[in-house]
Amino acid sequence: MSETILKLDKIxxxxxxxxxxxxxxxEIRKGEIHCLLGENGAGxxxxxxxxxxxxxxxxxxxxxxGEPIDLRSPKDAIKRGIGMVHQHFMxxxxxxxxxxxxxxxxxxxxxxxxxxxxxxRIEKLSQKFxxxxxxxxxxxxxxxxxxxRVEILKALYHGVDLLILDEPTAVLTPQESSGxxxxxxxxxGHGLTVIFITHKLDEVMxxxxxxxxxxxxxxxxxxxxxxxxxxxxxxxMVGREVFLExxxxxxxQGEEVLSVRDLSVDDERRLPAVKGxxxxxxxxxxxxxxxxxxxxxxxxxxxxxxxxxxxxxEIEFCGEVAHNISPRKLSRLGFAHVPEDxxxxxxxxxxxxxxxxxxxxxxxxxxxxxxxxxxxxITAHANDLAQRYDVRLSxxxxxxxxxxxxxxxxxxxxxxxxxxxxxLLVNEPTRGIDIGATEFVRRQIAAQRDAGAAxxxxxxxxxxxxALSDRLLIFFEGRxxxxxxxxxxxxxxxxxxxxxxxxESFSAEK
Amino acid sequence: xxxxxIVSFLAAVxxxxxxxxxxFIYTSLGEVFSERAGVLNIGLEGVMLIGAFTAFSITFFxxxxxxxxxxxxxxxxxxxxxxxxxxxxxKANQIVVGAAFNLVGLGLTSFLYRSIFSGRMETxxxxxxxxxxxxxxxxxxxxxxxxxxxQNLMVYATPFVVLAGAFVLYRTAFGLSVRSTGxxxxxVDAAGLPVGLIRxxxxxxxxxxxxxxxxxxxxxxxxxxxxxITSGRGFIALAVVVxxxxxxxGAFFISLLFGFFYALQLRLQxxxxxxxxxxxxxxxxYLLTLVVFVxxxxxxxxxxxxxxxxxxx
Numbered sequence: 001m002s003e004t005i006l007k008l009d010k011i012x013x014x015x016x017x018x019x020x021x022x023x024x025x026x027e028i029r030k031g032e033i034h035c036l037l038g039e040n041g042a043g044x045x046x047x048x049x050x051x052x053x054x055x056x057x058x059x060x061x062x063x064x065x066g067e068p069i070d071l072r073s074p075k076d077a078i079k080r081g082i083g084m085v086h087q088h089f090m091x092x093x094x095x096x097x098x099x100x101x102x103x104x105x106x107x108x109x110x111x112x113x114x115x116x117x118x119x120x121r122i123e124k125l126s127q128k129f130x131x132x133x134x135x136x137x138x139x140x141x142x143x144x145x146x147x148x149r150v151e152i153l154k155a156l157y158h159g160v161d162l163l164i165l166d167e168p169t170a171v172l173t174p175q176e177s178s179g180x181x182x183x184x185x186x187x188x189g190h191g192l193t194v195i196f197i198t199h200k201l202d203e204v205m206x207x208x209x210x211x212x213x214x215x216x217x218x219x220x221x222x223x224x225x226x227x228x229x230x231x232x233x234x235x236x237m238v239g240r241e242v243f244l245e246x247x248x249x250x251x252x253q254g255e256e257v258l259s260v261r262d263l264s265v266d267d268e269r270r271l272p273a274v275k276g277x278x279x280x281x282x283x284x285x286x287x288x289x290x291x292x293x294x295x296x297x298x299x300x301x302x303x304x305x306x307x308x309x310x311x312x313x314e315i316e317f318c319g320e321v322a323h324n325i326s327p328r329k330l331s332r333l334g335f336a337h338v339p340e341d342x343x344x345x346x347x348x349x350x351x352x353x354x355x356x357x358x359x360x361x362x363x364x365x366x367x368x369x370x371x372x373x374x375x376x377x378i379t380a381h382a383n384d385l386a387q388r389y390d391v392r393l394s395x396x397x398x399x400x401x402x403x404x405x406x407x408x409x410x411x412x413x414x415x416x417x418x419x420x421x422x423x424l425l426v427n428e429p430t431r432g433i434d435i436g437a438t439e440f441v442r443r444q445i446a447a448q449r450d451a452g453a454a455x456x457x458x459x460x461x462x463x464x465x466x467a468l469s470d471r472l473l474i475f476f477e478g479r480x481x482x483x484x485x486x487x488x489x490x491x492x493x494x495x496x497x498x499x500x501x502x503x504e505s506f507s508a509e510k
Numbered sequence: 511x512x513x514x515x516i517v518s519f520l521a522a523v524x525x526x527x528x529x530x531x532x533x534f535i536y537t538s539l540g541e542v543f544s545e546r547a548g549v550l551n552i553g554l555e556g557v558m559l560i561g562a563f564t565a566f567s568i569t570f571f572x573x574x575x576x577x578x579x580x581x582x583x584x585x586x587x588x589x590x591x592x593x594x595x596x597x598x599x600x601k602a603n604q605i606v607v608g609a610a611f612n613l614v615g616l617g618l619t620s621f622l623y624r625s626i627f628s629g630r631m632e633t634x635x636x637x638x639x640x641x642x643x644x645x646x647x648x649x650x651x652x653x654x655x656x657x658x659x660x661q662n663l664m665v666y667a668t669p670f671v672v673l674a675g676a677f678v679l680y681r682t683a684f685g686l687s688v689r690s691t692g693x694x695x696x697x698v699d700a701a702g703l704p705v706g707l708i709r710x711x712x713x714x715x716x717x718x719x720x721x722x723x724x725x726x727x728x729x730x731x732x733x734x735x736x737x738x739i740t741s742g743r744g745f746i747a748l749a750v751v752v753x754x755x756x757x758x759x760g761a762f763f764i765s766l767l768f769g770f771f772y773a774l775q776l777r778l779q780x781x782x783x784x785x786x787x788x789x790x791x792x793x794x795x796y797l798l799t800l801v802v803f804v805x806x807x808x809x810x811x812x813x814x815x816x817x818x819x820x821x822x823x
Contacts, residue, residue: 075702
């Protein structure tokens, strides 16, 4: 058990502009589940990408099973029995499961004659490990959970001894997650070594034997999980005492601000994504939308924001018809939108911070006069927002692309919130940002509710939904399958609903 | 009209269909490989011209169309190497590079043709080419005889070349990696395969076959070269790939369809008593292409990474 399978010695990796790993040394024992814990940007994924051969370290050494190894590409890693399941799956959607699994296995001139043999081998393997999958199915037809199974099967098919998983539970329902954790424990019992990248403390406590905490490209410490607790780990991870305080839920609810009736929306491929949902949001409440991502939440958000046409149904905003009207009109009516993908919709990366602050009002007084931008006013406005929202920057003339994700998100929040919206739509507000910024963003959302705004919060992070929302709507395949109070004790039911079990089926069982 | 006239008219159209489809078949098959790997080559027209001219001049000087064809392929591979270097290694915009290829292809071949062959026009008409091989008996079959059994070698070869192309694309490890590269290059990278090399290979296949398609015009279809002899066939081949849904056999059959329209307009021009201006008939295949592009422009089944240079992070 104490035999070392992987040893990293002073790994340094720099990218233009950032240092991702500043000399990390690490030992992984055979047959253990080892968690790599750290905030976004701590260097976890980069470090493991080096072990998998996707990146090459600038300096430092890797020893695998006692030998120094030199990994030029993932092929070298796979050959030595190192496998990795990436956060964004490495699967070709239009190929079958079997084709995906053998991709890269044979020299180019090899004729793939007996695909049925490959398929049978995959079937056997999937039965042996209890990972049910049809090897002939094209990958794009599989659910996210199934795709992850394919990724794991792929690694097992190649006969890995060391399996690296990068935030594997981010896309799963709570039940799927605990199923995965159980599976990994079992595999570790059979001698597989697992490195588990995560930033979720409870997962670390549940699954790992040991945990290494990274911060800012450095190793902070490696501890036995049995001697740790979430608070110690959080402190190691952030570098200071964190109080994971919950903003109080004390909003006084008023009139109905947003009302959605039988709304259907099609996605980009013109397939129905939202299928007849009805709900409303009152002022002074936060309604959370829970669900595994990809179940219609994004399309709902786009339709509400006026960014994609609705197929059927009505949206009413403060008593006015609000479907298929322009985002500009919506924003005049008091609608604010913090979009899911900051870089695509929230900000214009090559613009300065100041310019990004006036994306709504650039053509209005006081920022423009007779068609000319008033740079003094614009700068003053941006400075004011940056200060009030605690944005760390060297100056508002800095390009926003140079700021960290958390500071970019603060700018988006500042721009949207200073307009005192009546309805705030926030979609994945804390994805990919550090703990400090997360706390700040969440407090701002709660403050809006307390100030009387209606808030619709879409998040794939259940913790976040529990912390902020007053009630939850659960989305599955474009429908609302249930509504519950946002109470953590209901996580079991909510998880099942996220997997498609409707609320009626619960009451029927009871 | 006399039914006999109609039948003989149709027989004549059919006889020309396969012949006229052949340059599309070669060129679009090649482009299927290129696009399946994620590289859009709108410079096909230029590459075809270079192939046409190379085949013509080498055949002229050696007297052997086989050498001409081989030289055209070499020319196509050279184009492919340059195209891949610019778009894959240097990650230049594929549309811009493709447009440049079309301009260079037209300018270069016209210039060389005039400087080498002006004054030799009489002899230029005399050189050998792939001539029709009549299959005994079968070619005498009524109606289909001429269409199927009185063609030259390059025409007969098309179904076998497409069969080989489909085999490589769907039944070999190389084909699997090509199909993956156009769809999700990052996965290919993570599987330890060289994305760049796969794209180079696919572009080379694409350009070599486009050059063969061009060569066909000068050493099999006719035995002469004119400036701009391809007259837009490279662009039609691009449309063929889209309508054929990026599959080799799709490209084959859609090429035949376009060949049919070419043949139809040629024959219609020869029919007396039809009052449609011939310019309109000539424009027919191009119009068809335009309509197809407008209606099918962004199909869900296009390779997702088509036209996007790959940057490993």
